[in-house]
Amino acid sequence: MSVVKILKNECWEDVCTLADLVPNSGICALVSGQQVAIFYLPQEETSVYALHNRDPIGQADVISRGILGSIGDELVVASPLYKQHFKLSSGVCLEQPEHTLQSYKTRVIDSCVQVLVSS
């Protein structure tokens, strides 16, 4: 059961627990009906990232199944279809910057992973 906490026009939606995430990899969640990829990098200061799950180039909902890594200082996920890299922080595609995945703010409250969705 998801609890919705209202804050201005945005709300933090409970998605899952930290234990549901896979370290150094991604999973997918339905957040307000949208497919959202959630990545977990336990070693990082910001350890949970969320991007829209649809690969705009490959046209399939697979971003959560990409490999995580870094290019220069940017943390990225590589699409499993054609290997373009998307920044975890902003969703911008490095190879084709005209494509940007929607990115979502995340936070962890008492092991509960929350994603910020605008209403």
Place this chain on the structure above:
Amino acid sequence: MNEQKIVVVGNGMVGHHYVETLAKSGVSANICVIGGEPRPAYDRVHLSEYFAGRKPEELALTTREHYQEIGVDAHFGDPVAKIDRKAKAVITDGGRRFKYDKLVLATGSYPFVPPIPGSDSKGCLTYRTIDDLGMIKAQAKKAKVGVVVGGGLLGLEAANALKLLGMETHVVEFAPGLMGVQLDDGGSTMLRRKIEALGVRVHTGKATQNIKAGTDTRLLMEFADGESLATDMIVFSAGIRPSDQIARDAGLELGGRGGIVVDYHCRTSDSDIFAIGECALFGGMIYGLVAPGYRMAEAAASQLSEDKLAFQGSDMSTKLKLLGVDVGSIGDAHGKTEKAINFVFSDERDEVYKRLVVTADGKNLLGAVLIGDCSDYDSLLQYYLNEIELPASPENLILPESAGGIPALGAAALPATATICSCLNVSKGAIIEAIEGGCCSLGEVKTSTAAASGCGGCAALLKNVVEDEMASRGLEVDTSICEHFSYTRQELFHMIKVEAIKSFAELLEKHGKGHGCDICKPAVASILASLWNDYILEEKHVGLQDTNDTFLANMQKNGTYSVVPRIAGGEITPDKLIVLGEVAKKYQLYTKITGGQRIDLFGARLEQLPDIWGELISAGFETGHAYGKSLRTVKSCVGSTWCRYGQQDSVAMALYVENRYKGLRSPHKLKSAVSGCTRECAEAQSKDFGIIATETGWNLYVCGNGGMRPRHADLFATDLDDETLIKYIDRFLMFYIRTADRLQRTSVWLDNLEGGMDYLKEVVIQDKLQIARELEQQMNDVVGTYQCEWRTTIEDADKLKRFRTFVNSGESDSNIVFVQERGQPRPASESETIEILAKTA
């Protein structure tokens, strides 16, 4: 303008090279080829490999189809009988007439059979064409003893052929030594010693006077000295004579002892007729080697273009392997130059002989002989051809290093004119040009210049030149796998092995920077799997895997997966076939037979994978690793169990091999096949390692592949018993896994392996690096720790959590839509998807 009509008579190596050169030159010409033999040009130099299992197709230099593609009108099996110079036409044996504007004679030569009484007896053969080989092979079935008459280069090649056919082999030479043209006495003696050690009996200074029927054997040869030799077969290989009859009949100028006289442009006494190769006489000489023939072909072809080349004679230096013995001869091998100084090194224990012939002032190399060790050949040839000044003590060039020998000539010392690849005539200058033109790896230079694609003898030198040029430009080839590790895959492999590193995190901390990426992570995962063979979905490994490995299935374009259970050797019971059909029906999967003799089930949603595999595993299936860079399939033909022609049980061997290597993680996917006979129905020669049954065992082929850049596998070892076969494959695969780059298939790996196939054989067969046991042990460890990853996964509830499409919902991905086509589902197109989703909304 009308295209010139060029008729080329003869389709041997040189005739073919002419056609290729002309076709590539861009000159507009209408080319017609008339070959006397029933098949297009083939590699005559490596003819004896026919008996080592190489088939005529593999010796082929071209095909009818290729000629068709490049617009060449080619006719085979109907030799030209006559030239009608007045009408400018040639007429074939079969009476066909071909008009020409320019005629090119590349008729080659025929073997000289000495006029000895009885030399036309049954059992007396020659050695030049594939048809000759067929005759030799047919007669060898009834023959125990074979004699080659002629101890020259071709004679020793023929001796190799008889030896490969399992005959007691003799070589009879009229002159006092073997290879008298190319070798001095010392070299000739050492060569004889080595060849005799291989079991070939050598008789020199023998003049055959008579050949008659034998008593226990078919034939008896009688020599001038009163001795005799009993044999079943005699192969004449005592030199060649130019095939110049049609030129003679047409009244073209010939040499006193035959040969069509040509000028610098390879033009005969009729300016519309050219002659090239062994039928041509230039400067009073017939050039019986292929490289000068090629130069003639190029010179003749260039006469039709603006840029006219001249043939100015050719260096006759040669390096070859005769009966497995390295033989090299450069320039004035006999030291006939006036006041020449000689340096000789002879080692009878290791059977190595080297001689240098140097100018009186000691500054230039005039000639050299090398027996048993040709490693200095390239270097010496450069000194000779480019007149590079010798070091103060030239003897050090041939002495072993321990005795003060010095390393070979560095690439930097060579002038730009130095020929690096003599087969394809590529100079150092051309290589530099290629690098300046943007080539930045050995492979790219090879592709761009074609260097080292002939005999391959210059590969090591080429590598040195490329590396030296790169370095001098500060262009050192960056071999780092990616920005996170400044190491090659091979270096990473060694670090992980030596330091017993068990996880990516550990490796990154010790030797890398950043977070890793989609390049280094799967590569390291593969190395970890090859070395330690952990379950790949363990927590520390899971983030390293490509999606295919993570979900143990192959992702398709719409985000669904395909499932490929293992069907080892392509053998499957009816019950299992039914299960596959039932599973496909139940989960509405699209089914297709793969090229590797398996069945691929497409369109499985992520959350369906565990259920599908649950059913497959309970029916006795296991994972097929179609998702991994690992062994895929071992294809097989039905073999001796059913087939009328089968020589061995190829299915049983394929099952054994597939079950042995299944799950083996490697730098790229691995494919194999086993054929039960030489008809090769399993197409083993297009595989990373292919096995073909022989009467007595198995032939092993390695480093082939299909796909984008197909490559035929090379014959690696012959007539192996089961145990040796597996031993060699173990070593071969582990050596590849250890040393290849990421995503480098065996064929490309071999191309980049210094020393090439010879080196690979030394490592795998002769165990030159003394690592064979270790490689076998490592393979045994991997084989011993095999697990079906799907079985392990479905038994672990925790791991199964990953196969949910959504972490927080049991729904499936509503964007995945199928439509029906030909009675099966397929992914809907974008517009179909929109339409269908709109209807359901």
